[in-house]
Amino acid sequence: xxxxxxxxxxxxxxxxxxxxxxxxxxxxxxxxxxxxxxxxxxxxxxxxxxxxxxxxxxxxxxxxxxxxxxxxxxxxxxxxxxxxxxxxxxxxxxxxxxxxxxxxxxxxxxxxxxxxxxxxxxxxxxxxxxxxxxxxxxxxxxxxxxxxxxxxxxxxxxxxxxxxxxxxxxxxxxx
Amino acid sequence: xxxxxxxxxxxxxxxxxxxxxxxxxxxxxxxxxxxxxxxxxxxxxxxxxxxxxxxxxxxxxxxxxxxxxxxxxxxxxxxxxxxxxxxxxxxxxxxxxxxxxxxxxxxxxxxxxxxxxxxxxxxxxxxxxxxxxxxxxxxxxxxxxxxxxxxxxxxxxxxxxxxxxxxxxxxxxxxxxxxxxxxxxxxxxxxxxxxxxxxxx
Numbered sequence: 001x002x003x004x005x006x007x008x009x010x011x012x013x014x015x016x017x018x019x020x021x022x023x024x025x026x027x028x029x030x031x032x033x034x035x036x037x038x039x040x041x042x043x044x045x046x047x048x049x050x051x052x053x054x055x056x057x058x059x060x061x062x063x064x065x066x067x068x069x070x071x072x073x074x075x076x077x078x079x080x081x082x083x084x085x086x087x088x089x090x091x092x093x094x095x096x097x098x099x100x101x102x103x104x105x106x107x108x109x110x111x112x113x114x115x116x117x118x119x120x121x122x123x124x125x126x127x128x129x130x131x132x133x134x135x136x137x138x139x140x141x142x143x144x145x146x147x148x149x150x151x152x153x154x155x156x157x158x159x160x161x162x163x164x165x166x167x168x169x170x171x172x173x174x175x
Numbered sequence: 176x177x178x179x180x181x182x183x184x185x186x187x188x189x190x191x192x193x194x195x196x197x198x199x200x201x202x203x204x205x206x207x208x209x210x211x212x213x214x215x216x217x218x219x220x221x222x223x224x225x226x227x228x229x230x231x232x233x234x235x236x237x238x239x240x241x242x243x244x245x246x247x248x249x250x251x252x253x254x255x256x257x258x259x260x261x262x263x264x265x266x267x268x269x270x271x272x273x274x275x276x277x278x279x280x281x282x283x284x285x286x287x288x289x290x291x292x293x294x295x296x297x298x299x300x301x302x303x304x305x306x307x308x309x310x311x312x313x314x315x316x317x318x319x320x321x322x323x324x325x326x327x328x329x330x331x332x333x334x335x336x337x338x339x340x341x342x343x344x345x346x347x348x349x350x351x352x353x354x355x356x357x358x359x360x361x362x363x364x365x366x367x368x369x370x371x372x373x374x375x376x
Contacts, residue, residue, distance in 0.1 A: 025245070026244055051272075055265050058269050062237050062240050070245055070371060071245035091234055095361055155376075
């Protein structure tokens with residue numbers, strides 16, 4: 001995270017501000033390098049309840065429960081986790097629960113691990129097939145706007161939205 | 176005629192168990208898993224503060240977690256079946272780590288998949304959900320086999336902060352007539368939110 005590229009690396013704190021502005025009170029995640037900075041920001045915030053998950057679909061159900069109890073939630077995962085979520089997404093889709101997922105993409109740009117490629121290719125199609133609307137951002141500027149727009153669509157228009165964060169924006173994984 | 180196994184304890188029926196559990200419910204919020212657990216809760220009395228799942232198998236306890244976290248001043252009771260909870264073993268770890276003091280999970284355990292023809296589930300093959308919850312670090316976990324224990328579990332509690340707790344209630348493998356909650360998931364959601372004073376959006 002010591003990249004010397006300030007504008008591109010500011011996006012986690014800008015997303016955090018956008019999500020706070022949208023009154024998000026619960027955050028659920030499976031640890032992910034692309035989301036690491038945003039996860040740290042949420043975990044340091046005592047007004048946000050954070051749940052670390054064993055598998056991503058748990059977060060879909062937690063977000064529905066949060067809404068039943070009057071709170072807004074956000075889910076952070078990587079594209080491989082989208083595949084884990086599919087049947088659980090029937091809950092927000094059929095009950096029209098607001099759903100906001102931020103998905104860091106793998107398997108599509110300078111990827112070194114072939115095992116990430118199938119879900120990288122399938123994430124958007126799978127989400128759309130089950131009824132989740134997909135926005136996609138490949139620049140930091142577009143990402144912040146997209147998440148702001150997605151939060152409004154989710155929490156004010158009862159939609160189920162995933163914002164895909166392009167791997168090109170996240171940068172090459174360093175080993 | 177085959178002789179009944181004399182040593183077998185006679186397990187209570189699921190309808191009686193759930194009705195007993197909910198008898199002194201007061202303002203406890205209830206989330207059900209799909210299938211028989213939802214029918215049992217519905218049969219005990221349809222209420223605005225019931226949230227029934229008709230799908231999303233494995234989601235009940237986690238819907239309960241999100242709700243418990245959003246409503247820390249209220250008790251949340253998840254009532255689900257053994258098959259439904261078995262689909263979310265990892266969720267028990269997530270709940271244990273989250274430590275919601277106001278969340279109770281009750282597994283109505285007939286050791287079978289009732290919706291699909293009463294095939295044996297893992298709990299009928301030696302898997303003990305209460306032990307799994309205890310190993311995860313639930314504040315309390317145990318297995319109940321008679322109605323007196325169920326009545327004690329359903330008694331009003333003073334504090335909310337002694338959880339999370341998970342109880343398995345072993346029930347007879349009977350198939351009472353279905354008591355179907357509304358299938359309109361949007362209606363159930365908005366009715367529940369209105370009960371807590373929230374607008375539909």
